[in-house]
Amino acid sequence: MLSAIGLDEAQEATYRTLVAVGAAEMSDLAHRLGSTEPETERALRRLERQGLAAQSSSDTQRWVAAPPGVALGALLTQQRHELEQAELAAVLLAEEYRAEASEPSVHDLVEIVTGASAVAHRFAQLQLGAVEEVCALVTGHPVAVTGYDNAAEERATARGVTYRVVIEREVLTLPRGVVELTAALGRDEQVRVVDRVPTKLVVADRALAMVPLTGRDTEPAALVVHASGLLESLMGLFEAVWREARPVRLGLEGQPGAGTAVEVPDCGPDGMDLQILSLLLAGMTDASVAKQLEVGLRTVQRRVKGLMEEAGVTTRLQLGWHAYERGWVGRT
Missing domain, CATH: 1.10.10.10 (Winged helix-like DNA-binding domain superfamily/Winged helix DNA-binding domain)
Structure with a gap:
């Protein structure tokens, strides 16, 4: 000590x-x-x-x-x-x-990391250096790092770093797939699932990204991308996959599918959600919306947070854009 x-x-x-x-x-x-x-x-x-x-x-x-x-x-x-x-x-x-x-020159914006141990070490550094958020696309074929040995993820979430993760459905069929998912959900990570992700990817604080360069039959290598147009494109790729993915949870004990991954259906917002959205987009504050609808302020804030999670966005401005795109509210 x-x-x-x-x-x-x-x-x-x-x-x-x-x-x-x-x-x-x-x-x-x-x-x-x-x-x-x-x-x-x-x-x-x-x-x-x-x-x-x-x-x-x-x-x-x-x-x-x-x-x-x-x-x-x-x-x-x-x-x-x-x-x-x-x-x-x-x-x-x-x-x-x-x-x-x-x-900076082009050479300063990217770096190549070669070797399984070097890739795993850089992957851990990226997460340990995160302050606000880590976004990741996870495939069913880990090479240098698996969820089971990713202690940096546990340390980052313990510091308050939020995680948004999209996994391939194949991940859930791996020997430790459900165990790792349970651990992630236990750390309050947001996890979604799709049939396939386009590539492995991890982005820290929208300032640093890491993508693989080689396949399974060659020596592991990765490209570390610093702030640049390429990084913005990678972040855009993540957000696109996140929007199309479905939230995932574990089946509750005593219910069918207990201990297995269950995808949450995309039911969309209910009537109360739509009312709250419309009033917020009209420029009203949370407190004004709560008073108008005769509900608690916490109820409004909780529903807005739920809508942001469902839409896969991090700001209310993004939520408004998403609401128009999905047809949740009409343009006036």
């Missing part, structure tokens, strides 16, 4: 033991740790440099623990300061990079 402030396991164990007894002879401490005296001394010297332990003034073989509240607090404050300095340096470097690359 104290590795964040630079202590290894032996040093942390030494400090914890010393804190438990308050003070101890070197030999006694080594015995308690099940270690040798030279190893224990090395750990104590490290703790001494960190201000976590000190030799007794009356007995050089006796060591005393520094109060954790004071000593650890000082180290944590120092760590925070160093992190702030690193963040500032990162911001300055990013600004310098943008200034130098105001007109």
Whole structure:
């Protein structure tokens, strides 16, 4: 737990033991740790440099623990300061990079990653660097990364990153297909299904994308695309597939199809949804719509969120366009 402030396991164990007894002879401490005296001394010297332990003034073989509240607090404050300095340096470097690359060459907009381990590592980096949203098209033929070993996805969703994923129907027939789908839905990911997706694809924050370059019979390779017209086209491809895909959930226990994937029928908005849409497109606020229809504000907001999920959009402006395109509301 104290590795964040630079202590290894032996040093942390030494400090914890010393804190438990308050003070101890070197030999006694080594015995308690099940270690040798030279190893224990090395750990104590490290703790001494960190201000976590000190030799007794009356007995050089006796060591005393520094109060954790004071000593650890000082180290944590120092760590925070160093992190702030690193963040500032990162911001300055990013600004310098943008200034130098105001007109990036074509070679700066794409990069090629070769080899299964390199592709998997870059795939994880892309997700771990996401701040808001990750969009993905998933085929039934994983090469370098599978859903089962994608720990980066779990860490990203835990940080609040949203996921929109379209999977091929074949994915659900794989040995761990339903298990992975259950895990994704448990992380509140939005998952839809189609017969086939045109290509594997992952896009982070609409700023960085990754697509495969090779098939199953050759060494895995991928193209990483930075902000550019090509990236916009890839994002447009995802949105087109997302709109045509059907939401998917798992059958509930005690019901037919329990534990299997069930596609949610595209029933379209009901009468209340259409009323809410019409009033919003007329320029009314959520609160005004709720008052007009004599329903709760949360009801309006919940239904609008449901409509956005059904339409596969992320903004209300997109929802309005989608409503006109699907004929949910008429143009005036």
